[in-house]
């Protein structure tokens with residue numbers, strides 16, 4: 001009796017594992033576009049790419065989200081300004097290596113604008129980067145196109161927030177317009193390279209917050225960074241590139257930094273059954289900015305000194 005009861009679930013589990021291994025794919029080729037309803041799953045299983053509909057919307061967008069958590073959290077959106085109005089969209093490669101979103105009428109909703117590739121493939125990498133490259137190239141991190149160069153509102157571990165001075169590429173985080181509209185809103189987090197390079201949050205053309213300059217360990221306006229032992233924060237400032245990025249020491253940590261649509265930047269970590277969240281699963285907020293009146297740029301002015309601990313503006 002006991003033996004039978006134990007055998008049955010194991011059989012079911014092995015069937016399920018076999019089934020999910022068979023359907024998961026991480027690649028788009030000329031012959032295998034991605035239709036609405038299909039998904040790519042990254043090697044290792046952390047990320048999913050497919051069509052989604054935001055809350056209170058009927059529009060369809062191609063986006064990236066975490067695979068292993070219960071709340072669909074959109075990390076990147078391809079066609080953020082041009083939604084597909086129905087479920088007839090397809091993400092596909094053209095023969096010269098452009099990744100496009102089109103429908104049965106051949107309307108093009110989005111294009112990666114990739115420079116020419118002879119035998120293109122698009123692949124969702126294990127870190128959440130969607131790349132286009134030559135099918136047979138031995139690649140060491142150089143791609144014809146990569147989504148990590150075109151962030152939406154979120155920074156994942158390994159992504160760069162900043163400027164490539166050789167190409168002029170400016171990777172910033174631009175908030176969604178609203179919860180139901182991923183098109184670019186007013187709030188931007190970018191690397192300001194005039195003067196001492198630092199992260200700067202903008203509301204339109206107004207500076208809203210700045211990180212302070214890098215002291216070798218942390219941004220001076222973000223002293224809490226030093227206390228996050230699971231995170232490694234990096235700041236690169238060379239003649240070629242100026243950027244910020246971060247990674248986790250434990251690769252199983254699920255985390256994201258986001259410029260939210262009400263103008264704050266937040267660093268989240270996914271918590272499973274956490275006491276912090278009353279025993280349930282959810283996003284734990286590790287850090288956010290602006291935090292106090294003090295962090296608001298205009299309140300401090302260029303010569304003001306602010307203490308974030310006391311929220312006081314010191315002369």
Ligand SMILES: *[C@@H]1O[C@H](CO)[C@@H](O)[C@H](O)[C@H]1NC(C)=O
Pocket residue numbers: 104105
């Ligand atoms: C696309 O084609 C379908 C039928 O082929 C038609 O009903 C629909 O109006 C077309 N949509 C656009 C936006 O042209």
Ligand SMILES: *[C@@H]1O[C@H](CO)[C@@H](O)[C@H](O)[C@H]1NC(C)=O
Pocket residue numbers: 138139140142
């Ligand atoms: C690897 O990267 C270096 C520097 O970007 C480049 O010169 C080299 O050709 C690359 N190797 C391959 C096999 O792609």
Ligand SMILES: *[C@@H]1O[C@H](CO)[C@@H](O)[C@H](O)[C@H]1NC(C)=O
Pocket residue numbers: 169170171172188190191202
């Ligand atoms: C954000 O990046 C876009 C695209 O590179 C650029 O046009 C825009 O000026 C940037 N905004 C800021 C505030 O850096």
Ligand SMILES: *[C@@H]1O[C@H](CO)[C@@H](O)[C@H](O)[C@H]1NC(C)=O
Pocket residue numbers: 260261262263264265266285288289
């Ligand atoms: C944006 O972040 C701030 C700070 O954590 C928070 O108070 C606010 O509710 C967030 N807005 C949204 C839309 O999540």
